[in-house]
Amino acid sequence: MRKGTFMELCDSLSLALKRMNTKMRAALTVEKQVTIALWKLATPDSYRSVGNQFGVGKSTVGAAVMQVAHTIKDLLISRVVTLGNVQVIVDGFAAMGFPNCGGAIDGTHIPILAPEHQASEYINRKGYFSIVLQALVDHKGRFTNINVGWSGKVHDARIFRNSGLFQKLQEGTLFPDQKITVGDVEMPIVILGDLAYPLMPWLMKPYTGSLDSSQ
Numbered sequence: 001m002r003k004g005t006f007m008e009l010c011d012s013l014s015l016a017l018k019r020m021n022t023k024m025r026a027a028l029t030v031e032k033q034v035t036i037a038l039w040k041l042a043t044p045d046s047y048r049s050v051g052n053q054f055g056v057g058k059s060t061v062g063a064a065v066m067q068v069a070h071t072i073k074d075l076l077i078s079r080v081v082t083l084g085n086v087q088v089i090v091d092g093f094a095a096m097g098f099p100n101c102g103g104a105i106d107g108t109h110i111p112i113l114a115p116e117h118q119a120s121e122y123i124n125r126k127g128y129f130s131i132v133l134q135a136l137v138d139h140k141g142r143f144t145n146i147n148v149g150w151s152g153k154v155h156d157a158r159i160f161r162n163s164g165l166f167q168k169l170q171e172g173t174l175f176p177d178q179k180i181t182v183g184d185v186e187m188p189i190v191i192l193g194d195l196a197y198p199l200m201p202w203l204m205k206p207y208t209g210s211l212d213s214s215q
Contacts, residue, residue, distance in 0.1 A: 001038065010034050016071045028056070028064065036061055037068035081143045086175055090189060092139025100180045101204075102189040103136040103144055105165075105197065107156040110148075124152030134159050136191060156196040169202050 010030050017034070019027035028036075032054065040050050040061060047058035054061075083089075086102060093101035109130035114122055122129040130152035136145040147163040160166050168174040175189040190204050199205050207215050 006031075006034070006038075012076060013068065013071050016075060017067060028060070033064045034068055036064040040065050041069075077146075081146050083144045083174070084138070086178075086189070089138045089144075090178075096139060098192065099182075100178070100187055100189050101139075102175050102191055103138055104192045105134065105136045105160070105203075106194060107132050107134045107159060107196070109133075109152055118151075121151045121153050128152075132156070132159055134163060134165075136165060157198055160193075160197060169200070172202075175202075 013034065014030045017030045036050060036054050036056070039045070039053065040047070043050075045053070047061045050061045051058045056064075089102055090100060093099075109124050109126070109128075110133055112122065112129050112131055114129040119129065122131070124130045124132075131148065132150045132152060132154065134147040134150075134156070135143050138144050145165050147159065147165065150159045165174070169191070172188075177188070179186045179188050181187070188202055190202050193203055193205050195205060195208065197203055197205050
């Protein structure tokens with residue numbers, strides 16, 4: 001992360017993260033809280049190891065990680081993960097060869113340490129413990145919608161059907177009502193998904209097997 005980006009992040013979070021000194025100890029600065037959180041999120045180090053790195057206790061590391069993460073979620077996610085200009089996205093996908101497309105969707109598994117009492121629920125099909133991040137991206141690969149927290153055992157299609165994104169697409173409220181005609185079919189703005197996702201009027205997925213000319 002560049003220094004300018006780091007300072008901008010700290011400035012954006014400062015009001016929510018600023019702490020008062022007490023008679024017992026000096027409060028962690030906003031910069032140190034953010035540094036600790038970024039280090040922990042970016043590395044596999046334990047809380048104790050991160051604490052040793054920054055001269056604080058492991059409970060302080062845990063508190064900093066949670067506070068910074070929650071503050072980023074509350075204050076910044078809606079500014080960063082946003083749909084933006086739909087026409088620019090549609091034009092971008094059209095230039096890549098797919099017309100009237102508003103995004104591409106997929107899920108990715110984030111490795112975790114297994115919860116003690118529900119470990120089996122978090123084993124994914126690849127055999128490790130994870131939670132799932134579902135993301136819709138634009139033509140440049142930038143996140144425009146996310147859903148995170150389902151256990152690794154849950155199928156992508158189930159996560160999708162239970163997401164706010166599915167509801168918006170089903171109700172027709174995510175994209176403007178902008179249709180093109182392909183052959184004799186009116187096609188709305190669609191998103192693209194792999195074989196794990198259901199074929200819908202607004203979600204295109206690949207054919208399976210060998211294709212004939214009409215397909």
